[in-house]
Structure formats: C-alpha cells, structure tokens
Amino acid sequence: MHEDKSETVMTPDEETKRPARGGVSRRNFLQFAGAVGATTAFVSKARVASAGNGWTTSLDDFPKEKLVGMYRTMLKSRTWEDTFKELFLAGKDGLYGAFHMSIGMEASSVGTISALREDDYIASNHRGHSHLIAKGGDLNKMSAELFFKQTGYNKGFGGSMHITDVSKGILGMNGIIGPQYLFAAGAGYSAKVRGTDQVAVAFGGDGSVNNGWYYSGLRNAALYKLPMIAIVENNGYQIAMPQERTNNLRNLSDLGAGLDIAYETVNGMDVLAVHTVMQRAVARARAGEGPTLIETKTYRFMDHSGLAGAKPGVLGAFGLPYRSDSEVRAWIAEDPIPKLRRQLIANDIITDAEADQVVAEVKQLVDDSIEFARSSPLTIPEAGLENVFAGTSVAASQFVGI
Amino acid sequence: MHEDKSETVMTPDEETKRPARGGVSRRNFLQFAGAVGATTAFVSKARVASAGNGWTTSLDDFPKEKLVGMYRTMLKSRTWEDTFKELFLAGKDGLYGAFHMSIGMEASSVGTISALREDDYIASNHRGHSHLIAKGGDLNKMSAELFFKQTGYNKGFGGSMHITDVSKGILGMNGIIGPQYLFAAGAGYSAKVRGTDQVAVAFGGDGSVNNGWYYSGLRNAALYKLPMIAIVENNGYQIAMPQERTNNLRNLSDLGAGLDIAYETVNGMDVLAVHTVMQRAVARARAGEGPTLIETKTYRFMDHSGLAGAKPGVLGAFGLPYRSDSEVRAWIAEDPIPKLRRQLIANDIITDAEADQVVAEVKQLVDDSIEFARSSPLTIPEAGLENVFAGTSVAASQFVGI
Amino acid sequence: MSNKNSTYAILEAIQHEMRNDPHLTMLYEYQRPVAADPLGNVIDLYKEFGDLRIPDWGPIDEEWLLGGAAGIAMTGVRAISHLPSMTTVRCFELVFNQVGKLRHMTGGQVNMPLVVWQDASGRRPGSAGQHADAGQEALYAAIPGVKVVIPANAYDAKGLFTAALRDPDPVIFFQYGAAINGVQIDVPDDPYVIPLGEAAIRQEGTDLTIVGYGPAAVEINKAAPDLKSFGISAEIIDPRTLKPLPIDPIIASVRKTGRLLVVDHGHESHGTASEIIARVAMAVPGAKFGRSTFPDAPPPGAREMIAWMTPDAPKVVEASKKMMQP
Amino acid sequence: MSNKNSTYAILEAIQHEMRNDPHLTMLYEYQRPVAADPLGNVIDLYKEFGDLRIPDWGPIDEEWLLGGAAGIAMTGVRAISHLPSMTTVRCFELVFNQVGKLRHMTGGQVNMPLVVWQDASGRRPGSAGQHADAGQEALYAAIPGVKVVIPANAYDAKGLFTAALRDPDPVIFFQYGAAINGVQIDVPDDPYVIPLGEAAIRQEGTDLTIVGYGPAAVEINKAAPDLKSFGISAEIIDPRTLKPLPIDPIIASVRKTGRLLVVDHGHESHGTASEIIARVAMAVPGAKFGRSTFPDAPPPGAREMIAWMTPDAPKVVEASKKMMQP
Numbered sequence A, B: 001m002h003e004d005k006s007e008t009v010m011t012p013d014e015e016t017k018r019p020a021r022g023g024v025s026r027r028n029f030l031q032f033a034g035a036v037g038a039t040t041a042f043v044s045k046a047r048v049a050s051a052g053n054g055w056t057t058s059l060d061d062f063p064k065e066k067l068v069g070m071y072r073t074m075l076k077s078r079t080w081e082d083t084f085k086e087l088f089l090a091g092k093d094g095l096y097g098a099f100h101m102s103i104g105m106e107a108s109s110v111g112t113i114s115a116l117r118e119d120d121y122i123a124s125n126h127r128g129h130s131h132l133i134a135k136g137g138d139l140n141k142m143s144a145e146l147f148f149k150q151t152g153y154n155k156g157f158g159g160s161m162h163i164t165d166v167s168k169g170i171l172g173m174n175g176i177i178g179p180q181y182l183f184a185a186g187a188g189y190s191a192k193v194r195g196t197d198q199v200a201v202a203f204g205g206d207g208s209v210n211n212g213w214y215y216s217g218l219r220n221a222a223l224y225k226l227p228m229i230a231i232v233e234n235n236g237y238q239i240a241m242p243q244e245r246t247n248n249l250r251n252l253s254d255l256g257a258g259l260d261i262a263y264e265t266v267n268g269m270d271v272l273a274v275h276t277v278m279q280r281a282v283a284r285a286r287a288g289e290g291p292t293l294i295e296t297k298t299y300r301f302m303d304h305s306g307l308a309g310a311k312p313g314v315l316g317a318f319g320l321p322y323r324s325d326s327e328v329r330a331w332i333a334e335d336p337i338p339k340l341r342r343q344l345i346a347n348d349i350i351t352d353a354e355a356d357q358v359v360a361e362v363k364q365l366v367d368d369s370i371e372f373a374r375s376s377p378l379t380i381p382e383a384g385l386e387n388v389f390a391g392t393s394v395a396a397s398q399f400v401g402i
Numbered sequence C, D: 001m002s003n004k005n006s007t008y009a010i011l012e013a014i015q016h017e018m019r020n021d022p023h024l025t026m027l028y029e030y031q032r033p034v035a036a037d038p039l040g041n042v043i044d045l046y047k048e049f050g051d052l053r054i055p056d057w058g059p060i061d062e063e064w065l066l067g068g069a070a071g072i073a074m075t076g077v078r079a080i081s082h083l084p085s086m087t088t089v090r091c092f093e094l095v096f097n098q099v100g101k102l103r104h105m106t107g108g109q110v111n112m113p114l115v116v117w118q119d120a121s122g123r124r125p126g127s128a129g130q131h132a133d134a135g136q137e138a139l140y141a142a143i144p145g146v147k148v149v150i151p152a153n154a155y156d157a158k159g160l161f162t163a164a165l166r167d168p169d170p171v172i173f174f175q176y177g178a179a180i181n182g183v184q185i186d187v188p189d190d191p192y193v194i195p196l197g198e199a200a201i202r203q204e205g206t207d208l209t210i211v212g213y214g215p216a217a218v219e220i221n222k223a224a225p226d227l228k229s230f231g232i233s234a235e236i237i238d239p240r241t242l243k244p245l246p247i248d249p250i251i252a253s254v255r256k257t258g259r260l261l262v263v264d265h266g267h268e269s270h271g272t273a274s275e276i277i278a279r280v281a282m283a284v285p286g287a288k289f290g291r292s293t294f295p296d297a298p299p300p301g302a303r304e305m306i307a308w309m310t311p312d313a314p315k316v317v318e319a320s321k322k323m324m325q326p
Ligand SMILES: Cc1ncc(C[n+]2csc(CCOP(=O)(O)OP(=O)(O)O)c2C)c(N)n1
Pocket: A014, A126, A127, A175, A176, A177, A178, A204, A205, A206, A207, A208, A235, A237, A238, A239, A304, C030, C060, C084, C086, C087, C090
C-alpha cells in the first residue's frame, strides 16, 4: 500500500503520473465555460451565437447532409472511444497500451476536418482518434490497431497513439508533441510543388504551442505562403498542468499577430462556429494567401490518458486531483453532440427518431469494428524486424548467434 | 583556375562560400538607409532625431563622461577590429581562423551594453568582439586569443568566435546561432533565484530570429517575467541572404506583439537612440516587469567573415556579389562613430583635439595588445586534452598504444 | 533505511543538496517531484523549496528545461534539468554543441554544474515508436565533455545522483522505468556518494563475464539463479557509469573468464555493447565475445513483438549457454 | 569525364534526378547549389529548376529544412535537406523519433524518400568548438531506420548520392570538407549508382587491415606509399556506408591479415571504430585490434593542438608499425 503510493505518486512513466493539484485559479476556464453556457442556451433557426469568438453562424448556411454528417461523425468518434473506454474498464479483451480520448472535443476535430476535401492532409497528435474518424478513418482498422492485431492500420506496430492512413491524407497521429507543424508545412510545400490546391492541417494541444517546431512550422508557412492551417485545441490542460501556467497569452492564437498571419480563437464546443472559421482558413489557403492559426477552446471530459476517474456508463472523469468536478460538469453542459442534436431537431432538420436512427447505425458500425478486431489474428513476433527499411528485415540481435 | 572556381563557388565550408546574388530588391534597406540619412544629418544640441523608431534623444540627458565613454568604446571596438583586418590583409603574423567583424555595428553593441551594470550578463554570438569590448573585455587577452596563444582569453582553445570572460558577466561568444536566448533567459532566472537585480542580455543577428531557441528564450522570459533582454542586430544579411527573404516581418521586433512582451525597433546607427531604448528595457527588467525585444537596424560594412572585398586602409568591403556598393556607401554615410564625434564637437562637449586624443589613446591600447599577443607563447599541443572535464585530461587516443 | 524506490531515493539526494545549497534549482515538466517511501514519508520538493527553485509551472519545452538550466548553471547556480522519457534526445544538439563543449572551448572558464535527469521508458509493450525506447545513454556517452550515469537500483540511484550533484561537470543521469523498483535494496536515509566511474561487481564467477546496466542489469540479475542451476559461473558486472567507463574491472574479469557477454536494451549497432567489446578486444586478445541487444528496429507496440525482441532473463540464460559452447 | 570535386559531382547527380523527376525538391540554407567543373561547366540548380524546387531564400532554421523536407517526402515528393556543417545534430531528435521511425511505427505505410545532405567540417584548425567536428555519422548510424553514407572522393559521392536519391528510405549523406577535393579521381558525366552498403577495397594486402572512411580514408590514402616503403602490406578498406555496414569484406580481410586498425576522425568512445572492432572481434577470435581516433575532446582552435590530436597520415603510419610489432 505504501509502496504503491510512492509508485503512483511519481514514476518516470508520465502517463500514469498524477501530480498533486497546483492550487491554481480556474477562473479563466470557468469564465469561458460560463460564457459558452450563456450563449448556446439560445437555439434558434435564424442565428446561433457561437460564444467566445464573436462569430455567429446560422444553420441556414449549411445543407442538411452536411449538418447530419457532422452529427454522425461526432457521434462516431464519441461512440467508438466510449466503447473502448467501457472495454478497458471492464478489463475485457486484455487491452493494453496508450489511450488518449478526445471525448468532449469532437466539435473541434469534426468542425475543422469537415471543411476539408478528401485529398487534403492532416497531421495529428497523441489525441487524434477523432481527427482520424473525421477524415474518414476505417473503424475496423482503428479498432484492430487498438487490439494490436495484424489487421490494424499499423499492423500492431503502433497502437492508439500512432494510427496513420496515408491513402486518406492522414499523415498520422504521433507520440511526440510538435512535429505536426513541420510536417503540415512540408505537406503544404509539397502541394505547391505538385501544383495542387491541397491544404495541410496540423493539430496540436495547448501544450504544443511552446515548442520550437510550432514556431518554425507557422513561420515558414507564413514566409512561403503555404496552404497550411494550425489547429490548437486548447482543452485547458497539459496532462495535469493548467494552460494558464504554461504560456502568458490568454488566447493562444494571438501569436499570429507577431507572425503577421491570419489567426482566430473560436468556441471549440460549437461545431458550426468551428466549421465557419475553418472554412475561411481553407479558402485563404487554397487561394494562396498563406497559413491561418486557429485556437479552439475546448475540454476533454476524461482524464489525460487512461481511465482514472472514469466509471462505466458515466460521461466524464471525476475526482481528479488537478481539476474540480464542477468545472467538468460546466463543460459537459456544453457537450457539442447533444447540442447539435438539439439544434437540428429544434430547427426541424431531423426528427428525434431520425437522430436515434443515426445513433443506432453508428453503434452498429462501432460494434462491428470491435468484433473485427477481436477475431483478427495477433501479430507474429518476428514481424517486429520488418518495416525498418522497405522490403528487408533487420537482424535478430537479441540472440547470440555463435 | 577552373578548379579554383568550382571550389570557391561552393564548398561545405560556408565561411568561404559566396552564393551568387539572389536578384532580390534592396528597397527596404535602401529606404531605411535613406530615412536615416535624412534625419541624422540634422545635428543640434537640443534634440537629435533618431530615425526609424520615432524616439528622439537629447544630448542633455547624458553626462559628458557617458558620451565620451561611448565614443571611446565604439572607437576601441572599431580600431581593434580594423587593426586585425589590416594584419590579416598584410598576411603577417600567420593569423588564421574565423573572423567576423562588427565594423559599422558599434552603436548597437555600445548603445545597449553601456546601459548595463558590470555585474549584468551578456550572451553573445559569432559577431561579438564589439559586445565584449563594450562589456569591458581585456584587449590583450582578446588579441592573444586571435593569435591562438596561451595567454588568450580561451588559452587558444576558442579563437575569435568563442571569446568568453565569465568574471565580467560575458557568458561568451558562440559559433552556433540561437542558444544565446536560452542562456540569457537562464541567467535571468539565476538572478531571480539569487535575489539579485542583475539583467541578462542576448545578442543575435537577423538570422537568429528564425530559430526555436529564440522563441523559447523569449517566451519563457515572458512567462516567468525574467530580467532578460534580446537584442536582434538586424544588419540586413545572413551571410549573403538578404533578411527580407528569410522572414515575413518587416520589423523583426514585431514578434513581441505575439508574445505579449515589450518590443521596439530602433535606429542601430545612432548610439544615443539605442541607449535610450535600452535604458527603458533595463529599467523594466530590474523592476521585474519581464523581457524586452529590441531590434537594432544596422549594417556590417565588411563581409560576413574574413576579408573578401576589403582593402588596406579602406573602410568597408566592396564588390561583393550579394550587395551593391552604393548600398554600402549609403550605410557608411551613417557610420555611428564619426556621427557621435560630430555631435560631441558641434555641441561643445569635447574639442576636436580632445577627440583626437581619445583616438590616439585607443590606438595605443590596441597596438599594445597586438604586441602582447605577438610575444606570447604558442599553445602546447598536449593541452588540447585538458579542460574537457575539470581537473583531468582525456586519453591521447590518436596514438595506438600497444 | 528502507526499501525505497529510485525516485524517492533521488528526491532524498536532491532534498539534501538543496538544503545545503540555497540556490540549487530544478526545471522540470508537468511531473511535480513528489514521492513517498514505504514507511509513508513524503518528500515534496515543491512544498519545501517553493515556486522559484522548484517551479511547478511551465511549458512543455525541453529545450528551455535544458538550455535554461544551462544558463542557470553557467552563472554559478547548480541546476537540474528533468526531462520526460519520450524526449531522450530532444535537446541533443544543446548538449553536444554547448553543454559538453563550453568548458573546453573557453579554455576552462565555464563551469557547468548541471545534472540532466533523463527519464527513459525502456522496452515496454503497448507504447510503440517513441515511448518504449532504450539505449540513448550511448549517444550521450559519445559526446565529449559530459558524464553519463545509469543506475539499476535505488541504492545506486541515490549515491550516483549525489555524486552528480557535487560534480563540476554536466552529468546525464538516465532513470529507466525498470530501474525504479528494479532490484529491491535498502537505501540509507543519510546522504552518501557513489563515485562516477566505479563499476559494481554483482557476482563473482570464473566461466563468463556478463556486463549490463540499467534495464539489462535488472534482467541479468533475474537470470543469475538459472545460470547457477545450469552450472555456469558468471561474473556479473554493472558498470553504472558509461562515461567515464570503468573498463578495467571488465578487462580484469575477461582475462579471468575468457568470455564476455554484453547485454543491452539499446540497439545492436553503435550501442554500448560495441564500445565495451571493442575495448576488451584490444586488451584481451583471444577472448570470446557476444552481445545480446534489442535489434536495430524501433520498438513495436504489440506485446508479442517487443517481448520477443527484448533481451530478457531467459534470453540472457540462452545467450550464456551459447557463449559456453566450445 | 573530368577531375570534378565532390560538390560538382553531387550536383550532377541531383540535376540528373531532378530532370527525371518533376517534383524532387531541395531545401537548403544560404548555400545556393552552384558549382563548376575543371572544364568550366557550371551547374546552377536554382537557375535550372527555379524558386520552388530550389528555393533560394529561406531562414536559418535547420529544423524546418529537415522537418519540412520530411513533410514533403511523406506526401510522395522526393526531397533533399541540405544542412550546414556546424549543425550536424541540430535536427537529431527529428531524425531519431520521426524520420527513422515512421515507416516502422505505421506498419510500413510511410515512405520517406529523403536525403539529408549533411556538410561536415572535419578537423580544421582555427575554427574550434562547433566548427571543426567529425564523427557524427556514427550517431546517426545508431538510429534505426536511417541509412548513413560517407564518401571519401567525388566518384563515390556521385554514385552514392544517386543511390540515395533512388532509395525509398531516408539516407544521411555526410560530405566532409576533406572529401571535396580529397582523392583526385575522374568522375563520369553520365549517371551511375554505387549501391549503399558496398565497401571499396582500396588496396589489397596481407599484413594488416586498415579501415577508415571520409577524412580518415583520405589520410590512409596518403599514408599508403609510406606503409609500402616500410614493408607493410596493408589491405585498405573504405566502407563508404556505415548503415548498412559492409562488415563481411572487413571480416574476410582480418581473417587473412590477423590485424585490424581502424582510423577515425570521430571520437574515441562510442565511435565507428568501436562498432567495426566489436563486429570483427566476435567473428575473428584471436585477431589483434587497434584504433586511432580523435580524442574524447572537442576540437581546440589552435593549430598545434588540433593537428596533434588528429589521426593524419604520419599517425596512420606510426599506428601501423605498432600493430605490426609482435
Ligand atoms: C516533446 C514532448 N514532450 C513531452 C511529451 C509528454 N506528453 C504527452 S501528452 C502531453 C500533454 C500534452 O498537452 P496538450 O498539448 O495540451 O494536449 P492534450 O493532451 O491536452 O490534448 C505531454 C507533456 C511528449 N509526448 N512530447
């Protein structure tokens, strides 16, 4: 028991570490959450105020399929992660490995990526399931990868944190913070060389903005006017470290002023607001007007990684040392998925029954993907020597070959 | 001859490389030079307009010793480098190694550093002789280091590009672009830990602002409100690459807007203007108000490194492929040393004879330092194995010891 | 005195030095330095030393943690830079071109009393790619001007960390996950020093010299009983320090046994095993050499793959048997 | 066909591939890729291919040059990242944790057709500290997933660069100052390939195997006549590629000569010499080994010091004589 304590209090395995609460004020976040609450309570067909960034969006501007598509995609992401959360909690299927949920942040991923074309690029981070699903990632292959099976996207080499689908312009999730910005700028450069009007989008958390690669990616995109967009998903925390204790900017997109590029901060709990801001950025990028820096203010309902504070059937992780439960509840009140559903129904875009139908369809897809993963074969140990270089294997140097 | 050409056109030894002219417009710089020319031609006791940054300085604000001191220090730097330039050109003394002159940029180094205290810190770059001299560097030890002698500052280990005097708060010149900003931020942190009100200043060229360490040093200084000042000496070129082709900001200090810190761009050819801006920054730093980013617009009259385009007895390097001679002449017209001399004399602060006296004294100091260097002993080869770690030597592994 | 884990042992070392040195400062990232020992004693450096010397706020920016700490150290304030496990080489250039060179380049002027406390994952399943690495200590040991330390247990961790904190030169201290609770051993409460550059001979033997440190030392330790039961008298040496490398006791041992097996969780090529074998090969002609290392591949995520690729205790036994074949 | 220097030879290789591949792009820093051969032919890639594929503008920002080029390569456009000589490890983490790992981590999905053209100073006097380094190729060869090449002359440079440009995997290509006009040799105008991983046996011999690449190969070449005159029949091998390392011809040679001397301008510890000696020691028991390397110190500026520390031709001769002693 005592030994346990010293282990869980601090080990170099940061994923399992829970620093004690820093005693910092949550004022900024609660203020922001409050503002969101006040404005999105008002749901009207004519105008939906998207709090925090001064932009307003009207449902009229969106075709029905687009709106339902966004709903479906957010739900797909939510349901897929939620299903895995339940599997992990149930201790079934022997699941193991890294697992960072985007639950609560789906408006940011879906709002941005739904403004892209299929041939555009995204470079994602450790919290990227939702980006992948929004970009058309195959649930079967994603589930199989979480099971570390041969049929997974990465053939079991990568797991949750590295899922990649180059064929869909998904340059990959990544376990390291920051290179996304360089990769996306490079992908934008590549589009220019090939003479296409593709756009490349980098995703990072509020923790990724204090990194030289962020500065470099954005600055070079500005210099060469690259079709690159940076999405900073500010969910208020870097593991357990509150964002306001890591950077002296209140709105992280303000760096754009010092880079002389377009920049906006948007309510990341409002998929339509995010989409609107993103559409403008995409138009700028395709028109050769250079990069845009977008900050989406959002929140992860669960813990940084893994299952601390999570309970079966409950949305959100509570009782964590670094945030208050009332803060979590304030943000859950802004959950973008029921919010969009309410809007769609209130505005007669879909009926309650149609919405339930979407829920059922998505659930079926997710369940099928779990079945696919379960019934897929494990990896072959020797395969670990492959894929270092194309078409060859490296030596099995763990064995002394005398 | 042909072989020579292919060698000089391109080798990995970038110091000797001369890329062909990029064909880029020099408009910005000429405009700026023009502006400087227009305003500083006006010399009056009441007000000296310092072009480019909107600040004006009056000689009345400065005690006589301060003014004469600045003149003497600029001259010391100029004379020391100029003397070495002549020695290199004469091929005497077997001089070798890196040699980056600050000639033309003395107002930037002296204007800033003369606003510091002796116990403040500076972290300098490859073009730092002038910073060192301004911070009180010993000419004898500097000269001996250029001769790679035992009596040099670095005992012959470093040469021109690495001169250091920790005892005077000179954390060192450095052959790598960028770490200065981290070191100065760290030194500022150290001052806070020790409870002093010391200030730490980083110097870098216009080429150093596109580096992650610059962003990191400034950003952390902002976060922790460190007594750190960054001086970006924008001399218009990065070796042969014009500054406007490397960064999309017109005034490099504008990044400060995106970092939410104090920032200014100042006419780097006017030592009083630079000093005034720096005084404000130092006051802010000592008062715990955090970092300042200062850009000094300046120019190096000589080539990037070495002697290309230089002639004995001639100020400036001409005929270089990447800049026009008329551009060089426009900037030489702004030479801060005769400019200050003219001001001091016109305003009856010193007489012509007194000024000549300073010139003579400085020349003597410099000549003495060369004599000191000449008569000092060469290094002992075996000493190269020392100073890797304190108090020991490493093995002479170049010899097979069987 | 109790069965502390290495993190607690390290914090004890830091706490003691911080109490004696009013300036010693540690920069770190999101991992507040708090730990408890088995008796329930808690060390919370932040609570004791406050927000300036143990800043419990700051960015995810390893270059600041390293470069800022170097700036602190250069001005005479002893500093620790604690870096997370997936960024073992995020600041490599700053160590290579600055931290390791400044004393030499300035003719001895710059002191760099800096300890880089580098977490390291080791070969754990389910992490993949960047989160299950090992062996980067060999890259640092290739850099002139820095010392490199890799304890395999809490006792060594405390003694070596104290030595590092009292050293005038930069020390890179690798703390592997496997070495946190690796070999259980009592750790004295009082401060003590294990000098950098001293190997530990874990077991004496006459047939075969087995060398390994950090996670490999943990596996070798596990394999020891089996080796005995197979009649192999192994001399087991943990160098603990890679730079300065204590090669003499290893050479002396191989002179006796005639056989050297180096086990390393780093990669096959250009790892520690090469350096140790090469030095012994020059000194002991005619000896027999073998190495068991992780292959020249990144760590895969799937458990089956990474487990098969990692030199664990059973593989140490197999390798030793092979080494004993005529 | 003429006595081109390696830079011209490399530009020939790039020019040829760029003419065949309409997208191949090079990012570089302040060093416009222009060179002339002895006949006065000039290659100016910027002039021929323009500001997009040979951008003659951009920042001093090696992480962009490397990371941006990696982003370009990931999207199917072959890329070259040309990095200056004092920043041999400025982007080390990006190579270690991204460029080298992405294929493996993604189960083979990511192709990385990227050539890193890394300038390297070598041990020149008057530069000191960061501008007279050598040996960093060994650090890259320690990284899984990247190939490493170091030509010692213009002929090899062109053939290896062409091979690198046709490889689906990332290749780090070290161009040392000493190897630009190192060994004079005619370079064909037409494209040709030297496969990665093939050693060159520069001279056959029976007494002693001498291995070295890059600047060391240049010095060994200079020492060859003296060795003959002292009656030493040396077999001289230039591996040219460090990863994949062509160890078989070296092993075969040492089986014949019984003696191996490795010469390296990198440092003593954890350098290439260790890896080569260790591999041969495992394969050829009883052989005699020696290495002549730059010491474990940064390069000092003063000529007397750095010259004395550098394994040059006279030291190669001395070392060979020592190796021949019984
Ligand atoms: C360069 C680097 N440093 C540290 C880490 C360890 N780490 C993983 S996730 C994380 C927090 C990231 O916070 P943020 O960017 O806000 O993203 P979020 O997890 O909140 O989505 C950290 C510090 C890492 N992966 N990479």
